[in-house]
């Protein structure tokens with residue numbers, strides 16, 4: 001079997017081309033104003049700084065603007081909340097990204113939840129999550145929503161399928177499971193306390209690796225013909241799933257890199273454009 005490559009990098013590029021035209025059209029209507037994404041980076045973790053820079057660059061590629069806010073490692077919850085409040089009240093800002101993780105002294109959940117729903121283009125608030133889970137309008141959490149857009153483009157059908165999501169983090173596993181449930185999949189969520197992980201994964205039509213441990217999910221646990229989605233990316237240049245032995249026996253897979261990562265960024269900027277269109281259009 002030749003597996004289909006779920007090419008997130010190529011799809012993100014295609015979507016960017018379509019977005020560029022929409023940004024131009026919006027600018028023409030809005031007297032030259034563009035959607036603006038505010039990115040907040042707290043501390044100096046080099047990997048986080050790189051990701052945040054990539055998000056700003058993606059905005060610029062499609063003709064949107066970004067404002068990069070960098071706060072010191074010692075920032076308090078109160079200081080970060082004050083910054084978010086300021087951005088919520090700034091009519092020039094259409095989307096707010098607070099890069100995860102923040103330093104340990106900060107209440108990250110309180111800060112995520114301070115982002116107003118209209119500007120939660122990264123889909124990290126409890127309100128947005130709850131609304132999405134109930135099938136109401138809300139911006140999706142960027143990584144799982146990016147995965148859904150990728151699966152939709154490649155016409156991977158979820159209805160009635162058994163999706164096994166490995167990981168239950170607030171901005172990946174949990175929203176991923178709810179999105180797949182909304183798409184009428186039968187969803188199993190596995191995590192670090194799951195006792196019979198290989199047996200559960202063996203039942204999966206679709207496996208989502210969202211644990212953050214290099215090649216934690218073994219190839220032998222995955223059934224022939226399954227669809228493999230890997231949201232992990234590690235310094236060893238591998239994901240959460242042991243992919244190499246699967247290439248000739250799964251039906252489709254996301255490459256690492258070039259799969260989920262580019263779709264995460266594309267979803268963030270796409271939702272920023274949607275928010276900008278609501279405010280300026």
Ligand SMILES: Nc1nc(=O)c2c([nH]1)NC[C@@H]1CN(c3ccc(C(=O)N[C@@H](CCC(=O)O)C(=O)O)cc3)C=[N+]21
Pocket residue numbers: 051054097098099100101122124142143171233256257258259260261262263264265
């Ligand atoms: N509030 C918040 N929202 C996020 O969406 C969020 C976050 N915090 N914190 C960190 C994770 C990680 N993340 C990535 C985005 C793009 C790539 C990406 O584009 N990766 C490229 C490779 C990049 C490289 O070569 O280093 C790829 O997979 O092809 C990776 C990781 C977003 N995250």
